[in-house]
Amino acid sequence: MSIRHGLLALLSKGPRYGYQLRVEFEASTGATWPLNIGQVYTTLSRMERDSLVAPGGTDDQGRAVYTITEAGREELGRWFSTPVDQAGRPRDELAIKLAMAVAMGSVDVQAVILAQRMAAMRTLQDLTRAKRTASGGLAERLVLDSLIFKAEAEQRWLDHCEAVLREKHS
Amino acid sequence: MTVVKLRDVTRVHGDVHALKGVSLDVARGELVAVMGPSGSGKSTLLNVAGGLDRPTSGSVTIGGTDLAAVKDLAALRRREVGFVFQDLNLIPSLTAAENVMLPRELDGVRAGRARTEALEALTEVGVREIADRFPEELSGGQRQRVAIARALAGERRLLLADEPTGALDTATGDEIMRLLRERCDAGGAVLLVTHEPRYAAWADRVVYLRDGEIVDAAAVRLESAR
Numbered sequence: 001m002s003i004r005h006g007l008l009a010l011l012s013k014g015p016r017y018g019y020q021l022r023v024e025f026e027a028s029t030g031a032t033w034p035l036n037i038g039q040v041y042t043t044l045s046r047m048e049r050d051s052l053v054a055p056g057g058t059d060d061q062g063r064a065v066y067t068i069t070e071a072g073r074e075e076l077g078r079w080f081s082t083p084v085d086q087a088g089r090p091r092d093e094l095a096i097k098l099a100m101a102v103a104m105g106s107v108d109v110q111a112v113i114l115a116q117r118m119a120a121m122r123t124l125q126d127l128t129r130a131k132r133t134a135s136g137g138l139a140e141r142l143v144l145d146s147l148i149f150k151a152e153a154e155q156r157w158l159d160h161c162e163a164v165l166r167e168k169h170s
Numbered sequence: 171m172t173v174v175k176l177r178d179v180t181r182v183h184g185d186v187h188a189l190k191g192v193s194l195d196v197a198r199g200e201l202v203a204v205m206g207p208s209g210s211g212k213s214t215l216l217n218v219a220g221g222l223d224r225p226t227s228g229s230v231t232i233g234g235t236d237l238a239a240v241k242d243l244a245a246l247r248r249r250e251v252g253f254v255f256q257d258l259n260l261i262p263s264l265t266a267a268e269n270v271m272l273p274r275e276l277d278g279v280r281a282g283r284a285r286t287e288a289l290e291a292l293t294e295v296g297v298r299e300i301a302d303r304f305p306e307e308l309s310g311g312q313r314q315r316v317a318i319a320r321a322l323a324g325e326r327r328l329l330l331a332d333e334p335t336g337a338l339d340t341a342t343g344d345e346i347m348r349l350l351r352e353r354c355d356a357g358g359a360v361l362l363v364t365h366e367p368r369y370a371a372w373a374d375r376v377v378y379l380r381d382g383e384i385v386d387a388a389a390v391r392l393e394s395a396r
Contacts, residue, residue: 128368
């Protein structure tokens with residue numbers, strides 16, 4: 001998850017101080033990725049080092065206010081115009097677990113699938129409930145939809161694994 | 171309060187055992203989803219639960235009435251059970267309102283009252299404004315809403331839905347699920363057959379069917395959040 005680009009996007013709407021960035025970030029992603037204030041300031045200072053943002057004095061309560069730089073705007077534009085690299089994702093523990101279960105031969109693979117399916121359905125139910133009660137508008141809804149589609153993909157893959165295994169055994 | 175109750179239900183078609191001892195309850199306010207691969211017995215389960223088909227053994231009770239003791243299943247169905255299918259079965263030459271009215275009129279309800287009920291049902295599903303349009307003039311989502319209104323008219327408490335989102339895009343499918351969910355929250359009972367996890371996730375309970383048997387149910391029960 002690119003906190004850096006998320007913060008740049010918020011700063012492109014105008015100068016912000018750290019706490020405000022945290023609140024707006026969470027609001028626009030439906031509180032799906034909670035940020036702590038330390039992460040916000042660490043990210044801001046790295047972006048300041050990279051000349052993507054500049055500290056712009058303080059607000060009336062003495063809080064440091066940050067402004068996006070021209071380089072920051074270019075970086076943000078690049079981010080929006082570049083597809084997310086799927087290969088950059090961490091290794092998929094579930095796929096490895098199932099592969100190992102099949103390879104070992106002594107593990108009840110159906111039971112592994114069933115347990116995972118239960119967990120995946122509970123996740124999907126939680127996300128659906130969150131969507132039903134969501135009041136945060138379109139951005140929040142789309143973030144929840146993204147998580148729902150991913151949870152659904154896992155379920156479909158598990159169904160597929162089960163069907164393939166049944167076919168091999170019959 | 172249990173609206174429909176199945177106990178040790180089997181259904182044999184020739185030498186095919188479509189259901190092998192299924193027990194399932196759906197209570198008022200509850201949305202239960204049945205999932206499973208094709209051929210697992212999902213549609214047979216729905217047909218038996220709604221009195222469209224009789225079990226080979228075991229019992230089915232709707233609203234406290236054991237179907238084994240009912241001679242005229244059609245009358246009981248029309249009074250207690252609404253059906254929604256993927257294939258909507260709206261009659262093209264009738265308006266939305268007339269489609270909703272039809273089963274009620276067949277049941278002996280006078281046209282004036284049937285129309286009032288139809289308009290109420292169409293209002294409940296959010297498409298009152300298209301009451302006088304014909305099915306071909308409606309979007310897929312609107313047509314499915316009309317089919318649901320038809321299933322609800324006359325205060326039937328049990329709604330059986332077989333892949334009601336099948337022909338719809340996901341955003342429209344979500345709207346239909348929201349509607350079914352609201353129906354349950356208002357005291358209805360819905361038994362939904364779907365092969366899509368995203369729609370099953372709207373349910374309080376998800377039941378997996380394999381080769382005519384429930385392989386797991388309670389484990390996915392939602393901790394009562396409502």
